[in-house]
Amino acid sequence: MKIPFLRPVVPPDVFCLLPEGxxxxxxxxxxxxxxxxxxxxxxxxxxxGVGASGTPLYTxxxxxxxxxxxxxxxxxxxxxxxxxxxxxxxxxLPIEMETLPEAEEAVREMVVWKLKKLLPxxxxxxxxxxxxxxxxxxxxxxxxxxxPTDTLRSIEDSFEAAGVRIGLLLPxxxxxxxxxxxxxxxxxxxxxxxxxxxxxxxxxxxxxDGAPVFFRQRPSDETEGDHDQEVRLSLSYYxxxxxxxxxxxxxxxDARGDGISEAFPGKVEPLSGRLFGADANFDExxxxxxxxxxxxxxxxxxx
Numbered sequence: 001m002k003i004p005f006l007r008p009v010v011p012p013d014v015f016c017l018l019p020e021g022x023x024x025x026x027x028x029x030x031x032x033x034x035x036x037x038x039x040x041x042x043x044x045x046x047x048x049g050v051g052a053s054g055t056p057l058y059t060x061x062x063x064x065x066x067x068x069x070x071x072x073x074x075x076x077x078x079x080x081x082x083x084x085x086x087x088x089x090x091x092x093l094p095i096e097m098e099t100l101p102e103a104e105e106a107v108r109e110m111v112v113w114k115l116k117k118l119l120p121x122x123x124x125x126x127x128x129x130x131x132x133x134x135x136x137x138x139x140x141x142x143x144x145x146x147x148p149t150d151t152l153r154s155i156e157d158s159f160e161a162a163g164v165r166i167g168l169l170l171p172x173x174x175x176x177x178x179x180x181x182x183x184x185x186x187x188x189x190x191x192x193x194x195x196x197x198x199x200x201x202x203x204x205x206x207x208x209d210g211a212p213v214f215f216r217q218r219p220s221d222e223t224e225g226d227h228d229q230e231v232r233l234s235l236s237y238y239x240x241x242x243x244x245x246x247x248x249x250x251x252x253x254d255a256r257g258d259g260i261s262e263a264f265p266g267k268v269e270p271l272s273g274r275l276f277g278a279d280a281n282f283d284e285x286x287x288x289x290x291x292x293x294x295x296x297x298x299x300x301x302x303x
Contacts, residue, residue, distance in 0.1 A: 010168055010302040012036070013070055013081040014295035015063070017155065019056070019200075022066040023291050026074060027299035034279035037073040038292055041066040053124040055089045055151040060161035067162040082168040082298050083155055084291070087201035090147040090171045091119060091126075092217045094133055097140045111144055125149040129170075134213045134242075143212050145174060172196065172294040173203040173217075176253060176271075179297030181210045183275060184251055193250035195231075198290065202227055206238055206247065214238045220256065251275075255290030276300060 016023040021042040028036045047062035071078045095114050101107055111130055115122075126146040133141040156166050170178075173196045184192055184207070191213060196203045199220060206214040216234050218227070238244040253271045269275075271293060273282030286293050 010082060010299050011080045012299050013074060013078050013164075014298055015066060015070075015081055015083045015159070016172075016291040016295050017056075017058075017083060017085045018291065019086070022063060023289050023295070024066045024070045024073075025292055025295040026070070027296050028279075029300060031277060032279040033276050033296070033300060034273070034282045035285060035292065035296070037070075038285055038289065039066070039069055039073070040289060041069065049154075051124070051148055051150040051154075053122070053148040053151070055148050057150060057154040058158040059154075060158050063158045064162045067159065067164055071163075078164060080165050080167050081159065082295070083159065083166045084170060084172055084175050084294050084298065085147075085151075085155070087171045087173045087196070087198065087203055087217065088219070089151060090145050091115075091122070092143070092145045092171065092173070092203070092215065093118070094212075094215050095130075095142050095144050097142060098138075100132075100140050100142075107142075111142065115144065115146055119146075127152050132211070133215070134208055134211050143215050145171060147171070168298060170298075172198065172291065173201070173205075175294040175298040177205060177207070177212070179294075179299070179301030180251075180271070181207055182301065184249075185210055187249070187275065188251075189248045191244055191247050193247045195250060195252045196255070197227070197253070198255040202230070204231060204234055206234075206244065213242060213244065253290070253293055255293075 012027045014025045014027060021040060023040045025035055026037040028034050043062050047059050049057035051057045095111060097110065108128065111128055127149045128144055128146045130142040130144045133143050135141060152169060155169060159166050176196055177194055191206055191208045194205050194207065201220050202218040204216050205212050214234060218230055249267045249269055251269055251271050
């Protein structure tokens, strides 16, 4: 099982899995871009279990309410969908490799071996996905996302039992980056940053020409000062180790609502509907349900 990055065809229906419930969205690619439908459904009692890694395990009963509502709202056409989940359920990190085999499965074996060395405390079976990053000198680099296989399998199986096939399954931050990188890259003059802060995770990345240059994931229970320090250290590493030329813009999705300090030099711009030609209700909906922005990105990136 893999956590696939965006595929050529992504359905407009997205289910955002949260610790306490599911947000369903039907994304309208536009014009104007936005949401045809968006609804939140709390989990019914005793429908979600806990896996070996502490991440949720789902049942048909956990998802069926949102699926049935999505089917009604889509006039019965809902058969395939995207599912997104919180960043904290995955470990995302860059991995350096001296060489990369040509066969994807051989690369995967090397990645799994590396993860066992880098994450010795993680014993559960992990599903991994990877993509190439901008090299650092002679070193090849991969951005790797690893999530517990039992949780991913339970997501796919629960929706399948409710009559929906999950075609895309990935963490919120990767949905944001993969879906919006083309648009953000065209609006930024040079390297740009993307910061996604939610209730459970802090992710900061730097991108160049649609590829990640730098990536850092931290837990959200750190204080504002800790995150500021993390940003400063990240920018120093980007400048000194990766020979970065500086960031033109840092795009921010602060789902926690704390605001961003002055840790970033240069222009800091919230991810708003103005960037995507979205409708008048777009920003209001994102403010009410921040998980809708990754849902939008997952579909918008393949419009």
